[in-house]
Amino acid sequence: MTTTQVSILSIWLISGLFATLVLMRRGHRHWIWIVFGILLGPMAWLVFRERSEADAPHLEQLVQGSVGPGLHVLVGIDGSAAAERAAVTAVGLLGGQVGRMTLATVIDYDTDEDREDGAEPAAWEMLHAVKARQAPADPTEALLVGPPVDALLAFAAEHGVDLIVVGPRGSGLSERVMGSVCTGLVSRSPVPVLVVGGDPAAGPRP
Template sequence: MRDLTLVLIAVGAWIAIGFLTAWWMARRGHRHPSWLFMGAVFGPVLALVAPMRVLRHPRRLARTETGPRRPGGLRVLVGVDGSAESLAALDLATGLLGPYTESLVAAEVVGYDAAEDDWDGSTVAAKSRLNSAAERSGGRVASCEVLAGPPAQALARYAHEQRIDLIIVGRHGRGLSKRLLGNVAQELVREGTVPVLVAGGRQNPSDR
């Protein structure tokens, strides 16, 4: 009986280490469910190879020009993911800053693995949500961007490279994203070099 207990403890520890490694990878932009399977099977082995597998540089996947640019104004980036909070961020950007922006950019971030083969349709879904956001803005959104990587890092890197003046994001994301991937708004405020405005969950009266 004692031997069986030791075996069960060893198996549990093996799987737990693998799952923790998969979670660590998800926080760094690798969200394919196959990593959970690999974590359960390979356990500590995955922990050893994960640092070499994880990509460290967020990148742009797709860009769509959707509206005009107005020279001389602010360059504003809005994080979009289809949640009520991200729609509130978009409404805040268009309603409060729309007339004063040179370019209003809507961006959604997908995982690195989805970027490689779009295994779950994330890229297609992101493009669809961004198109809806552009329509919702009434022509204020100048371009839509699909980025790949950890959400906060991808938005911060894009903002730095494109000389964005202000990032606007919702307080929380969709579903389990806060628990699994962390709070994007908090990470941007804590680590970013670009000013961040965090919107609540209220939407336009027309949405009620």
């Protein structure tokens, strides 16, 4: 290949992959978009723009728990121990001030559309397991769709959330590429955000 051909190919691939990265950060995580980005190159921007403009973060399903007077606390659940610890910490810190707690997990748009991959039942199983460990509390469970930060903020705005609680999420390359959920929430949320980190069982660091 000549230098010109290599340059054209490089521009084609970089344009397509960058367009794919933007789409993935907007809530599409399926690997097939990477293939499309490589094949379409710069044209991927047009295709992906149409795709993303049709999307909007939303509540897929909600299982109502107990509701009482007091604060509505939204806890982001991603399957990590830190996320579950966030729920326990919220109850421990606020105690009787919590009138309603919602445990929410987020799936991407592609997972929502693909009913055959089993990801949605797995998300509900995770929520049910976390809820069971919160007894005697009876939190609401919510399955959200979209980019995690956008989906959590949209739910908070629509359901009168007073406090969002999350654990630290993302590390290394995944955090740099996809963005940190807790950082996005802290910088964009109109309501207070509590980020719960560390492992109390591990004790203080030397």
